[in-house]
Amino acid sequence: MAWMALFFSLTTPFGIATNMRISNVYKENSQTALIVEGVFSSASSRILIYMVLMDLFVGS
Known part of the structure; x- marks a missing residue:
């Protein structure tokens, strides 16, 4: 779980800078x-569409 928070905190500023x-x-x-x-x-x-179809067919 900690690595996910670290990954998010490192990639968010990179994404913002790229967008700018x-x-x-x-x-x-x-x-x-x-x-x-x-x-x-x-x-x-x-x-x-894939998610809807999988929910309909696999869920029943």
């Missing part, structure tokens, strides 16, 4: 940004 660097060069309507957003959206929806 990326937000300076991010262009909302660029082709790359739209592709990345589409890939992430499709991946998250696939995970949601």
Whole structure:
């Protein structure tokens, strides 16, 4: 449990700093940004569909 707290406390500032660097060069309507957003959206929806189906079929 302690290693999880240590991992969180080390990675959170790194994530914030990365976000601050990326937000300076991010262009909302660029082709790359739209592709990345589409890939992430499709991946998250696939995970949601998988979880729902596993809950329905395995749970019964």
